[in-house]
Amino acid sequence: MQAVHTAPSKTSAATAAPRFSLRSSELPIGVVAEQLGLTLRAIRHYEEMGLIACGRGPKNVRTLGQSARARLAAIADLKALGLPISEIVDLLGPDGACPDRLKARLRAQLEALDARRSAIAGYLSGL
Template sequence: MSQPDLAIPGPRTKAAIALAERRRAQTSLRKGVPMPAVQIAPPAPRFSLRPTELPIGVVAEQLGLTLRAIRHYEEMGLIACGRGAKNVRTLGVAARARLSAIADLRALGLPISEIADLLGEDGACPERLKARLRAQLEALDARRTAIAGYLISLSQREREGPAQRAGG
């Protein structure tokens, strides 16, 4: 089904086509000539994303990241973005999985420069990353033990009372 030639300049939007049809109908009615019915086909999409790709804004919302952070990770070479209409960045399944891993590691307190060194090319969890996370867990356990010890000492001081500490 083809669009009728409406002999009007400008874009062929639904609104422009409807306006041209109304003008033609008014002119035809004045002359006493009935206007043939015109069916308007929906415009063909200018672009289409692959079903596995999502725009950067959707991914940012899903992962709780900013657009700037995702662009920064792309600039660093941590992820590869595709391009959609109007040059909008799009992310496929593999890029989203890698970005999710990066977001998780950032939430665990690893700096992005270290993540870039530790994360494998395919997004798998290499032994160096596992070793680094184990070391971080040991450091957190040591810190937790120190905090718990300090809380115990504070509780003991409270039980001693202010008079014993001052006279002590």
Template sequence: MPDGLVQIGEVAERLGLSLRTIRHYEEVGLVVPERTPGGFRLYSETDIGRLALIKRMKPLGFSLEEMRDLLEITDRLGAGDDDPTLISRLQMFERAVAERADKLREQLAMAREFGEQLRRQRMRAEPFA
């Protein structure tokens, strides 16, 4: 196996993703691994980093198109592209992540409050059980 490249099973284990999920991201063009002459996928650290970024975006509700856009931005910035619009686009993602994180914190607070309400209800009912 070429230096620095790993097979899909190792990627799945390292990132906690299923093989099916990794293949799906390849099918939609978010990651393009190298292939052995026998057709086995080989992933570089760059590919693994892309998949890790996608994994972080997914639970925040980002679409495949938004993922594709952010990956393009990070690829171009990583390649030294100094287009000022890239920074403003990246800042839009930063704001979107902050907004989504705030919403998740609100949902978590409501879930905790609901759990506490149920616990109090159970405590009141237990003496009669």
């Protein structure tokens, strides 16, 4: 994407300045919440639980680095797949995902869904 350069005006100079300065890899909590479709409260809750670590920007605004955002995206994905947060805490652990346990849990959930689908299909065929 090419940058567009315009002559600065008195009003554009004030509005073009960033609201706060962060390291390029960090984003404010509000931006991350919008990107992932999460609430600010949910992100704060996950931080309180120790699932993610937030940094602090100007005015004590929570910021998330790339690894925290990736972990938060994984949490959001697992929640969307129907796993409760208590189980996600156990499966992700403090140092990252336990891939074998996570795969086993997701396979078990898929088997349960397949069984439920078969039961529903059987019921429908009897109608």
